[in-house]
Amino acid sequence: MKLPDILLATIVAAIWGFNFVVIHVGINSFPPLMFSALRFILATFPLIFFCPRPDVSWKIILGIGMVLGVIKFGFLFIGMDAGLSAGLASLVLQAQVFFTVILAAFIYKERPTIGHILGIIIAFSGIGLVATTVDTNATLVGLVLVLTAAFAWAVSNLLMKKAGAVNMLHLMVWVCLVPPIPLIGLSLIFEGWQENMKAFAEIDVTGIGAVLYISYLATILGFAAWGRLIRKYGAGRVAPFSLLVPVFGMISSAVFLGEQFGPTRIIAVALVIGGLVLTVLKPKVLGLTSPQNSDRER
Numbered sequence: 001m002k003l004p005d006i007l008l009a010t011i012v013a014a015i016w017g018f019n020f021v022v023i024h025v026g027i028n029s030f031p032p033l034m035f036s037a038l039r040f041i042l043a044t045f046p047l048i049f050f051c052p053r054p055d056v057s058w059k060i061i062l063g064i065g066m067v068l069g070v071i072k073f074g075f076l077f078i079g080m081d082a083g084l085s086a087g088l089a090s091l092v093l094q095a096q097v098f099f100t101v102i103l104a105a106f107i108y109k110e111r112p113t114i115g116h117i118l119g120i121i122i123a124f125s126g127i128g129l130v131a132t133t134v135d136t137n138a139t140l141v142g143l144v145l146v147l148t149a150a151f152a153w154a155v156s157n158l159l160m161k162k163a164g165a166v167n168m169l170h171l172m173v174w175v176c177l178v179p180p181i182p183l184i185g186l187s188l189i190f191e192g193w194q195e196n197m198k199a200f201a202e203i204d205v206t207g208i209g210a211v212l213y214i215s216y217l218a219t220i221l222g223f224a225a226w227g228r229l230i231r232k233y234g235a236g237r238v239a240p241f242s243l244l245v246p247v248f249g250m251i252s253s254a255v256f257l258g259e260q261f262g263p264t265r266i267i268a269v270a271l272v273i274g275g276l277v278l279t280v281l282k283p284k285v286l287g288l289t290s291p292q293n294s295d296r297e298r
Contacts, residue, residue, distance in 0.1 A: 001233055009241040012225050017248025019218040020086040021256050022210050023077060029207030030199045031191035032077035037183035040069055042215035044176035051173040054166040060159060061171075065178020068156035074183065075149035084142030087259045088130060090249025091272055092146045094242075097279050098123055099154030107158060115278045123275025129268035168227035169220075176219070240280050243273065 001009070026035045080089050098120045104110040112120075127147070134140050163171060187196060199207075229238045250269065253259040261269065 001237060005229060005232065008225055009229055009238060010244060012222050012229075013241050013244035014248045015217050015222050016245045017090060017250075018252045019214060020080075020090040020249045021252045022213045022218070023080055023089075024086040024253075024257060025206060026210035026214065027077055027081045029203065029210060031187055031195050032081040033074055033183050033187035033191055034196050034199065035211070036069075036073045036077050037180045037187060038211050039073070039214045039219065040176045040179045040183070042211060043219040044173060044180075051167075051170040053174055054163070054171045056163045056166055056171065060163050061174050062178055064156050064159045064163075064171075065175045066182065067152050067159065069175060069179030070182045070186075072149045072152040072156065073179070074186065075145045075152065079142040079145030079149060082142035082145060083136060083139040084134075084146055085139075085253060085259050086257055087250035087253030087261070088143070088265075089146050090253070091246040091269060092127060092130065092143060093150050093153070094246055094272065094276055095123070095127060095147055095150040096153035096157070097276060099151050100157045101279060103154055103158055108161075119275040119278030121275075122278065123272045126268040126271025126275065129264060129271065133262070133265050133268065168230065169224045172219070172223045172227075243276050243280060246273065246276075 023035075029035070030038065076089065076093065080086065084092070101110075101112050101116050101120065105112050131140065131143055134143055160171070226238070246269075250259070250261065254261065
């Protein structure tokens with residue numbers, strides 16, 4: 001990859017990592033489900049007139065929209081609202097990589113490599129260690145909710161695979177049409193009309209900035225740049241940069257929110273990121289191909 005594109009991939013990872021701090025700020029201004037709905041409303045409508053609908057069925061668009069937009073982001077925002085810190089949320093959400101490998105093995109019969117298996121075992125050991133560091137029931141609930149969000153993200157990854165080779169930015173814009181109405185409905189049911197009206201009545205610059213950031217920087221700019229890089233270099237060369245997202249997320253949370261990472265959490269972070277490296281990098285790079293994969297490569 002050329003140096004400007006390496007810098008671009010790093011900047012996108014930084015934007016997505018800092019996004020967890022912004023979510024933390026946003027859910028202090030809005031109920032979490034309504035905050036998630038606002039993200040998709042603002043992200044979609046300015047671009048819907050410029051992005052033609054990708055050549056995929058409405059069934060795929062609706063499926064991804066519900067699983068990724070409603071379930072994944074809904075559970076992520078509620079989980080953070082329940083007390084899981086921004087830094088830990090950015091780390092735990094990466095379990096989506098491991099859930100994706102596991103689901104692909106069961107659904108598509110994609111046999112995982114030795115590296116995949118080791119990565120999953122090591123990373124989930126780290127997540128188990130994270131669970132021992134949470135100090136309230138609310139935070140433990142938050143951990144479970146964010147793990148659920150990670151599982152939903154994995155399901156949406158398999159749905160995206162069904163979409164085939166399409167323009168990722170165009171697909172994401174059309175997917176963003178789906179979540180607003182379900183999220184608003186769920187917000188009114190579970191968060192209440194009064195709570196939402198109070199949030200809009202008391203909205204300030206911080207809340208507005210949080211919505212604008214997650215809508216335009218994290219969603220539109222982030223996916224546009226990421227999609228461009230994948231089209232230019234392929235997913236295999238770009239995907240490893242996603243390993244930087246939890247790194248930036250934890251650094252941002254420590255700097256801006258004062259989140260502290262004791263020795264146990266640092267070991268947990270090392271285990272999860274080590275598991276990610278084993279799972280994301282190509283088997284040949286690590287020398288961890290299974291016998292079946294080695295035969296095919298020869």
